[in-house]
Amino acid sequence: MSGAHVPVMVDEVLELLDPVPGACVVDGTVGLGGHAERIAERIGPSGCLIGIDRDREALKRAARRLERFGNRVQLVHARLSFLRDAVAGSGRSHVDGVLLDLGVCSIHLDTPERGFSFRADGPLDMRLDPSAGETAAELLSRLTADQLAGVLRDGGVPNPRRLATALKHHQPIDTTRQLADAVRSVPQRRRRHHPATLVFQALRIAVNDEFGELETGLVAALDSLRPGGRLAVLSYHSGEDRRVKRFLAEEERGCICPPEMPVCGCGRQARVRRIGRGRAPSSSEIGRNPRARSARLRGAERC
Ligand SMILES: C[S@@+](CC[C@H](N)C(=O)[O-])C[C@H]1O[C@@H](n2cnc3c(N)ncnc32)[C@H](O)[C@@H]1O
Structure with a gap:
């Protein structure tokens, strides 16, 4: 939309x-x-x-x-x-x-406080229902590197293992900008999508099951x-x-x-x-x- x-x-x-x-x-x-x-x-x-x-x-x-x-x-x-x-x-x-x-x-992508987009800084939340469940920041901090690689793979992210290790290394990640910067720190081949787009999407899919x-x-x-x-x-x-x-x-x-x-x-x-x-x-x-x-x-x- x-x-x-x-x-x-x-x-x-x-x-x-x-x-x-x-x-x-x-x-x-x-x-x-x-x-x-x-x-x-x-x-x-x-x-x-x-x-x-x-x-x-x-x-x-x-x-x-x-x-x-x-x-x-x-x-x-x-x-x-x-x-x-x-x-x-x-x-x-x-x-x-x-x-x-x-x-x-x-409303999700254009409201920085909801934490869905890396285009503006905000808390790394991503819950479609903000009254229930774990935020993306909490999920990132709880998952092991292996589990995080699985989440990224399911979300279609290339090189999930390498990225997962890098994201765990950058903990704590509490804001959308911190997450986008952590993703950018991993060298990637040029692709159709910005690498952060797919990582944000994969986390959103997991946060909201x-x-x-x-x-x-x-x-x-x-x-x-x-x-x-x-x-x-x-x-x-x-x-x-x-x-x-x-x-x-x-x-x-x-x-x-x-x-x-x-x-x-x-x-x-x-x-x-x-x-x-x-x-x-x-x-x-x-x-x-x-x-x-x-x-x-x-x-x-x-x-
Ligand atoms: C693409 S938008 C729908 C836009 C709508 N068709 C319109 O024309 O305005 C998707 C909506 O689905 C809701 N949504 C996503 N997953 C859901 C779920 N599992 N249960 C209920 N609502 C969900 C989101 O909160 C969002 O408001």
Whole structure:
């Protein structure tokens, strides 16, 4: 999202979810309400939109943006992994659509006190819910060099072991600038991304257990969809997109018996039909909103 909170691939998301008047849709990462606003317009006064976010500040801003829709919109402070509870809390057993627009938004990257960005100095926090869990500084100080190398590797950082050793050597690291300086002290080959970008992203993923949340959230989203209901997921890096792609492929396959089994013994049925094979934003959208650059949209219909 840019500073103007432009929702990414919003027309493609609407085409995929196809929310009709009266539909009930969950926006599992409502953020600043950009996608939610367009969905709320489509579902009309008889529809319902359940907007979830683990960040109270994002929810406050979404509430302002979505105020005009009245009680068509319900906002819930929760994590994706509790999506089923949010649906049950609205008095429904199933919904017609679920959108997951992963990662962080402009309030995180543009607020130095939240500690997500190395472009300005601030405390090394990175919690999407600042009322819960360990900060990035605490995580860095607690992990051994080996464990830290694992976190960096999972986040796609090249040379994770060398960097982890250097970061442990630079302890204590309490601010975003200290972390960026410590990363810069390790000679790196020139790459597409600034080395600190990937290190910050890897730590953010670990601090917020983003992969665990995504995997549990995807299962909860499918469980909450009625047959024929649609799921749309926007991811912003290969670690996320790979998980979404694998999950949808497995759920589409159904039977997981070894190929040598003459008859199916697992009884597993396909739970989704994938819609397309993943879409990227148009070059004109990337020109208008550079944050859309890395987006991948995947979708599926519940069987
Ligand atoms: C890319 S932004 C969403 C932007 C939104 N679609 C819009 O148009 O304004 C992602 C949001 O997801 C939230 N988020 C990330 N992981 C979450 C999780 N596991 N549970 C709930 N919210 C999460 C973040 O706090 C952030 O507000």
